[in-house]
Amino acid sequence: MGEVYVVTSGKGGVGKTTTVANIGTALAMCGNKVALVDADIGLRNLDVVMGLENRIVYDLVDVVEGFCKVKHALIKDKRVEGLYLLPAAQTRDKSAVNPAQMKEVCEQLSQDFDFVIVDCPAGIEQGFRNAIAGAEKAIVVTTPEVSAVRDADRVIGLLQPTNLYPPYLVINRYKPQMARRGDMLDVSDVQSTLALDVLGVIPDDEAIVVTTNKGEPAVFKNNSKAGQAFRNIARRILGEEVPLMELEPSDGLLGLFKRIVGLSR
Amino acid sequence: MDEDVVFKGTREGVLVLLNDVQDFETLCKRLKEKLDANSHFFQGAEVIVDTGKMSLSEEEVAELGDMVKASCGGKLRLRTAGSLRRTFLLKRTIRCGQEVLYDGNVVIVGDVNPGAEVIATGDIVVMGKLRGMAHAGALGDDAAVIAALKMEPLQLRIGSYISRSPDDDRANSNGPEVAMVKDGAIVIEELLEVYRNG
Numbered sequence: 001m002g003e004v005y006v007v008t009s010g011k012g013g014v015g016k017t018t019t020v021a022n023i024g025t026a027l028a029m030c031g032n033k034v035a036l037v038d039a040d041i042g043l044r045n046l047d048v049v050m051g052l053e054n055r056i057v058y059d060l061v062d063v064v065e066g067f068c069k070v071k072h073a074l075i076k077d078k079r080v081e082g083l084y085l086l087p088a089a090q091t092r093d094k095s096a097v098n099p100a101q102m103k104e105v106c107e108q109l110s111q112d113f114d115f116v117i118v119d120c121p122a123g124i125e126q127g128f129r130n131a132i133a134g135a136e137k138a139i140v141v142t143t144p145e146v147s148a149v150r151d152a153d154r155v156i157g158l159l160q161p162t163n164l165y166p167p168y169l170v171i172n173r174y175k176p177q178m179a180r181r182g183d184m185l186d187v188s189d190v191q192s193t194l195a196l197d198v199l200g201v202i203p204d205d206e207a208i209v210v211t212t213n214k215g216e217p218a219v220f221k222n223n224s225k226a227g228q229a230f231r232n233i234a235r236r237i238l239g240e241e242v243p244l245m246e247l248e249p250s251d252g253l254l255g256l257f258k259r260i261v262g263l264s265r
Numbered sequence: 266m267d268e269d270v271v272f273k274g275t276r277e278g279v280l281v282l283l284n285d286v287q288d289f290e291t292l293c294k295r296l297k298e299k300l301d302a303n304s305h306f307f308q309g310a311e312v313i314v315d316t317g318k319m320s321l322s323e324e325e326v327a328e329l330g331d332m333v334k335a336s337c338g339g340k341l342r343l344r345t346a347g348s349l350r351r352t353f354l355l356k357r358t359i360r361c362g363q364e365v366l367y368d369g370n371v372v373i374v375g376d377v378n379p380g381a382e383v384i385a386t387g388d389i390v391v392m393g394k395l396r397g398m399a400h401a402g403a404l405g406d407d408a409a410v411i412a413a414l415k416m417e418p419l420q421l422r423i424g425s426y427i428s429r430s431p432d433d434d435r436a437n438s439n440g441p442e443v444a445m446v447k448d449g450a451i452v453i454e455e456l457l458e459v460y461r462n463g
Contacts, residue, residue, distance in 0.1 A: 153360045153362075153380065154361040156360055193376075193379075195358050195376065
């Protein structure tokens with residue numbers, strides 16, 4: 001029996017789908033069987049980010065409505081062995097699925113896979129309730145922005161009475177330089193507000209935009225810092241002790257000089 | 266000494282004013298003396314006991330009731346600003362969208378995050394950061410207070426008063442502070458300062 005994770009955030013656009021794609025791919029690269037489930041019915045994205053859009057025949061709604069079996073709707077990834085995607089329907093909406101059906105699908109998947117990762121839609125309505133219904137563990141994604149942290153806090157509150165509490169925390173799109181200048185919330189600000197353990201901090205990285213548009217997760221890129229951070233998260237999920245990445249930018253020669261003469265903080 | 270217990274005849278019945286600075290035991294003794302000395306006056310009347318800001322436990326209320334009944338056979342009615350105020354202890358962080366509603370005092374061991382609301386008819390104590398909204402004395406008790414280890418609320422309400430955080434540069438608190446109503450406005454003072462001034 002595999003573990004079912006849900007990746008959620010409350011706020012839209014903080015990187016849930018990117019997180020699902022990258023952590024899922026990284027787990028599969030480590031030799032696990034992984035199923036990614038797009039629960040964002042009507043606004044599906046995960047297939048695009050994974051570059052598998054053109055392979056969709058059946059989707060999640062077809063499965064719950066009994067048109068096909070789960071294994072027929074699963075799309076095999078084109079690059080990594082053991083990685084599969086269960087896409088969302090694009091022509092329907094969130095009411096096409098209920099929590100009990102979602103739970104059933106997750107249970108079926110967890111029999112054949114080591115990890116099932118559900119991509120939750122933004123918001124706290126039915127789509128959210130569907131997505132968390134079958135999960136055993138939750139990952140809350142936030143960016144170091146006040147509004148994103150506020151929504152994450154709201155979602156964590158909603159998870160409190162469930163078996164998903166306490167969730168893991170991923171801080172996405174982190175800009176160390178801005179945080180150091182005090183222009184952005186830093187990791188400890190976010191952590192102290194949300195009172196959760198941090199599973200990973202993903203630095204802001206242009207490579208994410210490029211790889212997302214290409215339909216190719218950043219974890220394939222060895223020189224991407226964000227990709228490295230996602231690979232680290234996967235290793236932590238697998239139980240390895242991996243310290244948080246050093247995100248301080250190197251200051252160059254001038255910085256080195258300043259440090260030597262004691263000018264730099 | 267006589268001022269600890271004062272009698273007043275009103276249309277509703279006999280009003281007994283207790284001096285809330287005095288301790289409960291002394292008050293009971295004084296009340297009993299007075300009731301016994303004037304038992305004919307109270308015969309069958311409804312006795313309204315005003316305990317001021319004193320907070321009484323349920324046992325203490327029962328004791329008062331028994332005493333009134335034994336002395337004159339009358340019924341006890343309590344009128345008070347502070348009595349029967351139970352305290353609710355909550356050991357967790359109150360998050361955005363969550364609401365704590367309580368008829369009594371509330372003590373929170375944890376933070377109150379932005380977007381969360383704590384509403385109590387009595388006092389509110391936050392053993393952590395208060396960054397959301399707190400309303401003490403929600404049924405109109407302007408004497409209620411709000412205390413927090415770190416006072417950074419979006420809004421404070423005490424009784425019928427309301428105040429919000431300044432728009433410019435959020436005032437960061439350094440230590441424990443207490444909010445209360447003074448001269449028609451909510452003011453925040455350092456906890457130590459409040460202690461020193463009694």
